[in-house]
Amino acid sequence: MRWWGRGGPDEAAPPQDDVLELRVHGVANTPPAAMLDVRPDQVEQVDGDDLGSFWTPTSAVGSAPRKAGDARVVPPGVRREAYSWGAMARFSTVPGLGRASGIVAGVVRVAWVVIVPFGLANVAYWARDADEPHGPRSSAGGGLVRLFGLALTLLWVTTAATVSLGIVAAQCYGPRTDLAPDGPDADVQFVQVCTALPEAADVAARWSTGVRSAVILGLTALVVVALGAIGSTGRLRYERRMSTTKARQLVGQATSRAGRQRVAIRAAGANGGREQVVAPGDDVAGRSEVWPMLARRGFWTHADRSSVQWFQHLAAAFATLAGLVAWHYLYRDAPGCARSEGFGARGCLSPGVWAADGRLPWAALLVASVAVVVVAAFRTGRFRLEPPPRARGDQPRAPRVSRASDAALLCAALAVLLAVVIAVARSGDDPLRPVDPAVAPLLGLHALPRLLVAVMVLLVIAAVGIRARLRARIWVPLTLVVLVGATTSVLWPDGTWSVVSRSVGGLALVALVVVAWTVNRRHAGREREGWSGRGPAVLLSTAAGVAMVLSAATVLGVAAWLDAPAAAENQRLSTGSTAALEKAAAAEPLRDPVVVHVPAPERLHVPPGYEQFAVASVAVLALLAAFVVVLAVRMGTLRRKALPVVPGDVEPDPERLEDVAVQTGRRHAALAQRAERLMGALGLLFFLALVATLVLPDPHAAYDGPFGGLWTLGVDLSRSAVVAGCGLIVASVVLAGSKQPLARPWGLLWDLMCFLPRAAHPFAPPCYAERVVPELRSRIDAWLGDDGTPIPASQRDARRVLLSAHSLGGVVCVATLMARWDGPAGPYDHRVGLLTYGTQLRAYFGRFFPELFGPAVLGTRPSTGARLWAPDPWAQTEPGLVPSEGPTLRASLSPPDTATADEPTHGSALRWRSLWRRTDFIGFPVDAYAGSAVDAPASEIDADAYLLAVAAHSGYPRAPEYRRELDLLVARLRASTPGRPVTTGR
Numbered sequence: 001m002r003w004w005g006r007g008g009p010d011e012a013a014p015p016q017d018d019v020l021e022l023r024v025h026g027v028a029n030t031p032p033a034a035m036l037d038v039r040p041d042q043v044e045q046v047d048g049d050d051l052g053s054f055w056t057p058t059s060a061v062g063s064a065p066r067k068a069g070d071a072r073v074v075p076p077g078v079r080r081e082a083y084s085w086g087a088m089a090r091f092s093t094v095p096g097l098g099r100a101s102g103i104v105a106g107v108v109r110v111a112w113v114v115i116v117p118f119g120l121a122n123v124a125y126w127a128r129d130a131d132e133p134h135g136p137r138s139s140a141g142g143g144l145v146r147l148f149g150l151a152l153t154l155l156w157v158t159t160a161a162t163v164s165l166g167i168v169a170a171q172c173y174g175p176r177t178d179l180a181p182d183g184p185d186a187d188v189q190f191v192q193v194c195t196a197l198p199e200a201a202d203v204a205a206r207w208s209t210g211v212r213s214a215v216i217l218g219l220t221a222l223v224v225v226a227l228g229a230i231g232s233t234g235r236l237r238y239e240r241r242m243s244t245t246k247a248r249q250l251v252g253q254a255t256s257r258a259g260r261q262r263v264a265i266r267a268a269g270a271n272g273g274r275e276q277v278v279a280p281g282d283d284v285a286g287r288s289e290v291w292p293m294l295a296r297r298g299f300w301t302h303a304d305r306s307s308v309q310w311f312q313h314l315a316a317a318f319a320t321l322a323g324l325v326a327w328h329y330l331y332r333d334a335p336g337c338a339r340s341e342g343f344g345a346r347g348c349l350s351p352g353v354w355a356a357d358g359r360l361p362w363a364a365l366l367v368a369s370v371a372v373v374v375v376a377a378f379r380t381g382r383f384r385l386e387p388p389p390r391a392r393g394d395q396p397r398a399p400r401v402s403r404a405s406d407a408a409l410l411c412a413a414l415a416v417l418l419a420v421v422i423a424v425a426r427s428g429d430d431p432l433r434p435v436d437p438a439v440a441p442l443l444g445l446h447a448l449p450r451l452l453v454a455v456m457v458l459l460v461i462a463a464v465g466i467r468a469r470l471r472a473r474i475w476v477p478l479t480l481v482v483l484v485g486a487t488t489s490v491l492w493p494d495g496t497w498s499v500v501s502r503s504v505g506g507l508a509l510v511a512l513v514v515v516a517w518t519v520n521r522r523h524a525g526r527e528r529e530g531w532s533g534r535g536p537a538v539l540l541s542t543a544a545g546v547a548m549v550l551s552a553a554t555v556l557g558v559a560a561w562l563d564a565p566a567a568a569e570n571q572r573l574s575t576g577s578t579a580a581l582e583k584a585a586a587a588e589p590l591r592d593p594v595v596v597h598v599p600a601p602e603r604l605h606v607p608p609g610y611e612q613f614a615v616a617s618v619a620v621l622a623l624l625a626a627f628v629v630v631l632a633v634r635m636g637t638l639r640r641k642a643l644p645v646v647p648g649d650v651e652p653d654p655e656r657l658e659d660v661a662v663q664t665g666r667r668h669a670a671l672a673q674r675a676e677r678l679m680g681a682l683g684l685l686f687f688l689a690l691v692a693t694l695v696l697p698d699p700h701a702a703y704d705g706p707f708g709g710l711w712t713l714g715v716d717l718s719r720s721a722v723v724a725g726c727g728l729i730v731a732s733v734v735l736a737g738s739k740q741p742l743a744r745p746w747g748l749l750w751d752l753m754c755f756l757p758r759a760a761h762p763f764a765p766p767c768y769a770e771r772v773v774p775e776l777r778s779r780i781d782a783w784l785g786d787d788g789t790p791i792p793a794s795q796r797d798a799r800r801v802l803l804s805a806h807s808l809g810g811v812v813c814v815a816t817l818m819a820r821w822d823g824p825a826g827p828y829d830h831r832v833g834l835l836t837y838g839t840q841l842r843a844y845f846g847r848f849f850p851e852l853f854g855p856a857v858l859g860t861r862p863s864t865g866a867r868l869w870a871p872d873p874w875a876q877t878e879p880g881l882v883p884s885e886g887p888t889l890r891a892s893l894s895p896p897d898t899a900t901a902d903e904p905t906h907g908s909a910l911r912w913r914s915l916w917r918r919t920d921f922i923g924f925p926v927d928a929y930a931g932s933a934v935d936a937p938a939s940e941i942d943a944d945a946y947l948l949a950v951a952a953h954s955g956y957p958r959a960p961e962y963r964r965e966l967d968l969l970v971a972r973l974r975a976s977t978p979g980r981p982v983t984t985g986r
Contacts, residue, residue, distance in 0.1 A: 017079040018798045019970050020783045024776070026807020026838070027751040027922075028954070029086025035806075036082050037072045037957055046081070052775050055082045071958050075970055078802075083776060085812070086751070088768035111230040113729065114156065117547035118231075118764035119753040121149045123848075124539035125760035127530065129467050130293055130851035140472035141463075141536065142760075143381035146309070148459045148540050149761035150316060150380050152547050154373075155452045157224055157317045159551040161324055162445050162607060163558050164220045169213050170441035171604050172197060172562060173205060175431040195565035213432050214425035217325060221417060224317045228310065228763045289886035292857040295818040295827070300770050302757035306385060309762040311406035315413035316376035322413070322420040323369030327444040329427065330354065330362040338439035340447045344491035365420055372413045379406060385759055441605050449551075449609035450694060451487075456544040457690050458482055458512065463537040465516035468523035474515060481508035528855070528862035528879045530847040531680045538683035545686025548693070549617060552610040553722050553729060559604045560723045611699040614718040616692035620685040627681055631868070635671050638871040643670060645918055645937055646930045647874035658948055662940050665919035665950040670866075670873055672921035676844070677868040751808060756849075769815060776816045784831055786823055800973035802833045804966070806956060807922065810839030810914075814853065814889060827887040828980035833911035833969045834893060837938065837956040838923030855882040859890025860927040860934070874929065890934070896979025909972050910934065913965040920953045936961060 023035045032055035033040040042061050047054045057080065066073050074080045128141035174192035191205040204212045293299060331337040334356075337348035347353060354363035433441045440446040462475035485505020489498050520526065526533035584593045643666040644651035654660045699715045702708065757767045780803075781787040785796040805813040813834060821827040842863050845853040855862040862882055866873035895909040914926045915938040925935035938959045942949040956962055 017077055018795070019075075019078045019800045019802060019973060020780075021074075021078050021080045021802050021804055021966070021970075022776075022779065023080070023082045023804040023957075024806070024809035024813055025082070025084065025086065026805075026809045028807070029084075029751070030806070030954075032082045032084050035084070035957075036080065043082075047779075048084075048775075051087045052083075052085050052771060054779060055084065056080065071960070071963050075967060078970060081779075083779070085768065085772045085775075088771060108230065111227060112765070114227060114550060115230055115763055115765060116753075117152050117543040117550070118149065118761040120539055120543035120546065121145060121152060122758055122760045122764040123753055123756065124148075124463070124536045124543065126756045126849050126852065127467075127535040127539055128463075129469055130849075132466075132469055140470065140475070141466035142385065143472060144459055144462060144466055144475070145536065145540070145760045147377060147381045148456060148463075148543075149309075149764075150313060150377055151452050151455050151459070152543065152761065153313045153317055153763065154320050155449070155456075155547055155551060156227060157320050158324075158445065158448050158452065159554055160220050160223050160227075161321060161442075162449075162555050162610075164216050164223070165213070165325070166440075166442040166445045167555075167559060167562065167604055167606070168194075168197075169216045170433045172201075173209070173212060173432075175209070176429055194562050196562045208429040209432055210425050210427035210429065213325075213427075214421045217321065217421055217424060221318060221321055224321070225314070228314065231758070231763055231766050291821065291827075291886055292818060292888075293851055294815050294853075294857070295821040297822060300757065300767075300773050300815075300819065302385070302759050302767070302770070306757070306759050306762065308383065308403050308406050309380065311403065311410045312376045312380045313762050315406070315410040316373050316380075318410075318413040318417040319369040319372035319376070322417040323366055323373070324442070324444045324448070325420050325424060326362045326366040326369060328432075328442050329424070330359050330366055331443050332434050333357065334359075338434055338436060338443055340490055342491070342493055344488075345494060349491075361423065365416060365423070368412075368416045369420075372409065372416060375409055376413075379409070440607070445607050447607075449607050450612075453544070453548065453609060453613070453690055453693050454483065454486065456540070457687070457694070458509075460537050460541045460544065460687060460690075461512055461516055463516075463540050464534050465519040466536055467526075467529065467533045468519040470516060470519050475512065478508045478512040478515070481505060482512065525850075525862075525879075525882070527864050528847065528882070529850055530676060530844075530865070531683075534680075535848055538680050541683040541687040541690070542679070544690055545617075545620075545683075548610075548613045548690065549722075549725070550729070552614050552617070553725055555606050555610045556614060556719055556722045557727075559606050560719070563601070563603055605700075608698050608700060609693055611715060611719060612696040613689060613693040614722040615696060615699070615714050616689035618714075618718040618721050619692075620689045624682060624685055628678070631674070631678075632671070634869060635667065639667060641871045643667060643872055643918060647872050647876070658941055661948060661950050662919060665940065665952065669917075669919050669921040669952070673843070673866050673873055673924075674868055675922075676847070676865050755808070755811065756852075769812065772812055773816050773819050776812065777819055780816070780820065780832065781823065786825070798974075800831050800833070800970075800976075802835060802966070802969055802973060804835045804957075805837075805839065807838045807840070807953065810836035810841055810926075811845055811853065814841065814858070817889065817892070821887075821892070825978075827892045828896075828978075829892070830896075830911075830976040830978050831973070832893070833973045835913050835915075835962075835965055835969055836926060837915035837962065838917070838920050838953050839914065839926060840922055840924060841926045843924040844922075856884040857888060858926065859884065859888030861932075863924075878928065891980075896977060909976070911969060911972050911976065913969055915956055915959070915961055915965065917951060919950050923953055936965065938962070 025035050031040070032045075032053070033043045036043055036055065036057050038057050038061055042058050043055045044058050045053050045055050057074075061072075125142065125145040128145060132141055172194035176189050176191055179188035179190060193202060193205050204215065207215070331348065331353075334348065334353055336346045337343065337353065343349070354360055434443070458479045462470065462479060465475070482505050485501045485508065488501035489505065492498050492501070520533050523529075523533045529535065531538045581593050581595070585591075642651035642653055642663055654663050697703070697711065699711075703711055754765045754767055755769050757770060758764045778787065780801050782789050783801055784799055785791040791799070803813040803817070813836070817832060817834065818827075820829065820832075823829070825831070841853055841858065842860060843865070846855060846858065846860070847863060847865055851857070862879045864876055864879055867876060870876075890910070890912065893911040895911075910933050912934050914935050916923050916925045916935060917938050917940050919940045925932065927934040929935070938951070938956060938961045940951055942951045942955055942958070943960075944958055951959070
């Protein structure tokens with residue numbers, strides 16, 4: 001059905017259609033029929049598959065009579081199409097099974113929830129200063145975020161090990177016991193198994209403790225691999241697809257290894273109308289431009305280069321599993337070495353302890369595991385992913401990433417893990433759990449979760465300054481000194497050495513906080529960046545908080561499920577107790593004994609870090625709820641203050657019913673538009689919860705006085721709250737896929753989180769734009785004939801493309817237009833135009849990702865973000881213009897021989913228009929609310945509705961302003977001529 005790329009010119013398109021209006025939907029995954037504003041039976045698919053497809057109205061729609069002014073009437077000479085891409089962000093496939101259903105689909109949906117923190121870390125990667133100068137290796141900000149991603153991976157490895165080894169293997173299976181050593185049943189043996197486990201688990205009870213533990217360890221490693229493979233269930237179908245133009249360029253690069261493929265372009269106005277041979281992207285006027293990152297080669301092909309992180313993360317994960325088990329067997333029978341406090345002071349790190357009782361092999365395996373983790377962390381933080389920015393668009397090839405070293409590292413990790421598995425299997429039938437019931441069932445798991453939380457807290461603090469280009473030579477040593485000082489003070493808690501380590505570590509922590517905060521405060525332009533230039537820290541803190549919420553819910557939820565059969569209400573009395581009660585009943589014929597108290601039920605042990613975070617997170621959620629209530633009350637007290645169309649203007653009090661409805665819609669939208677501030681508050685509260693995890697007392701200890709009772713109550717309530725939250729998470733996941741077998745839960749989250757390439761975490765959800773952008777570009781190139789499609793010259797010269805983009809579709813289209821800059825026409829292609837509506841380019845994407853969508857990239861005015869407590873969040877002074885070092889999107893859509901980039905209000909022939917509403921909760925101007933050559937307000941009342949309806953985020957194409965702007969842009973496109981503006985900087 002790909003008819004525009006095949007056949008002759010008559011098959012390419014009707015001769016009378018010279019303009020292609022290509023509509024692209026946003027976050028709501030609008031169906032094609034709704035995009036084209038027709039019934040579902042009035043559209044037909046002209047190309048694509050069930051993930052990405054192009055649609056057009058049937059021929060019967062065009063011949064149907066319409067009333068005058070109907071927005072559904074297509075202008076003469078315009079072909080209207082719709083591009084549907086939403087399934088890429090919301091559906092997954094299982095390799096070899098396709099779209100499976102039932103239990104497999106449920107497991108996949110649950111696993112997609114697990115990788116949400118990985119996706120947030122990937123967003124934080126692109127929120128850093130993406131144009132930070134690179135050394136021979138990674139940038140400081142990029143390395144920090146990737147190290148944070150590795151910490152997230154190890155946190156989930158620890159969570160899996162806690163459930164499988166620390167709970168099931170060490171506590172659910174008891175030791176082998178003789179039924180009656182001296183009686184007739186002396187040969188009968190049994191193993192106590194948790195009642196809640198399925199009957200199939202009884203098979204493992206017949207195995208020796210070593211074999212059973214080795215099998216569970218191997219299954220845990222497979223769970224880690226499965227977690228890493230989840231992202232691939234959505235990757236293979238679209239990360240490998242590219243436009244015909246890009247494919248031809250890849251072929252051309254084979255014959256032009258210097259990267260200077262020479263093409264002929266007609267430089268009208270710069271070379272007297274003659275053809276001049278230049279390199280792709282060369283500035284005919286100046287040759288000193290720096291292209292935006294979205295226009296650089298290789299931006300949408302990160303999948304191949306970033307896949308090397310798979311080796312690094314899996315190597316660290318396998319080594320962590322091996323190290324945990326090796327640590328446990330090394331110190332399980334060593335007296336005094338089961339607790340971390342005073343561990344070194346008791347001589348547990350001496351070679352004599354390691355060599356005693358045949359424990360030396362375990363010590364060697366532990367050292368090897370630690371070495372693999374350290375090397376994996378070093379390589380994760382140091383390797384370079386993106387090429388450094390260069391002048392002009394003729395970028396060098398993306399840096400080649402060698403996989404040999406990392407593959408060897410993964411093999412070493414597998415060898416260590418295999419050696420540990422074999423050693424465990426041969427360890428015999430001794431109990432896995434230490435003899436002392438007061439110590440942790442699996443040594444090492446007691447402290448590791450809190451250690452990883454400490455690492456993430458330090459990285460979040462350092463991330464406050466990475467947009468201000470905080471150097472790695474500053475934050476890396478300070479972070480290491482804090483970790484070493486804290487660890488030393490725990491291992492040797494007494495004496496002079498402890499005082500010194502605590503003092504040095506504390507000073508390093510203070511220095512890290514002060515330096516990160518100071519460089520952020522001195523960062524120029526922080527007011528026009530998300531969260532005042534602290535975006536990476538906010539996103540990383542949120543990622544860590546979500547990861548700990550899911551980890552704590554998993555561990556405590558499993559423990560509660562396994563604890564349930566032993567709860568007090570289910571306890572069975574012993575034979576002696578039952579006989580005593582029967583004797584008491586026989587002694588009192590008028591009364592029966594009622595049991596009012598039984599001994600406390602046995603509970604499974606979980607690492608304290610999860611329960612400490614549970615207590616802190618419940619308090620954080622209470623604070624967040626109170627914050628939202630206060631904000632809602634504040635907005636309620638201001639409900640009588642009218643919000644104007646243009647912030648800062650004076651709006652008269654509403655008199656008509658529809659004016660009152662519009663004001664209500666504006667207030668609700670204004671409340672939602674404070675999302676940036678609310679997200680910042682959530683990130684701060686999560687950070688406080690993480691810090692509290694490190695300082696709260698042991699939840700398993702008993703404390704006297706009123707504080708002790710309050711603490712015990714808080715621990716019990718938080719455990720119940722987290723378990724309930726785990727149930728709500730599972731329920732939401734199940735409901736998310738009730739209609740679609742492999743629909744990812746919380747679909748809107750994936751639309752927003754998966755737009756950018758996967759670069760910070762190999763297990764993060766895949767980037768749907770790595771197919772969407774090339775696929776959309778392919779359609780544009782085919783219509784314009786830039787991909788070699790045979791079109792007569794007269795038709796090809798007259799053809800134009802107008803991208804009509806709603807909401808997030810505007811971000812997709814901006815990326816697509818800049819991706820075409822390396823094509824035959826360069827950045828200044830007069831044949832394309834852009835109509836956006838209800839988009840977040842300026843208010844969100846431009847602030848969160850300045851190097852990708854900021855004012856210097858789009859050529860628009862910056863935004864300071866919504867104010868939290870003001871009646872009108874946008875009534876404020878706008879910051880000054882931002883200079884640009886190269887072409888901007890606005891300049892690329894400006895007519896030749898003008899200075900539009902320096903004149904914000906000039907744009908008589910600008911091929912970019914945008915619509916917005918004050919009643920749209922996530923729709924904003926792309927340039928300014930007033931005095932803009934790009935933006936125009938759309939009507940806020942749905943004139944086509946039978947009853948009074950306030951238009952919000954949808955329905956823009958039905959507004960009369962849409963048809964007005966469409967006709968205007970079509971006329972400008974048909975009148976456009978090749979060339980470039982006189983100036984390109986703002």
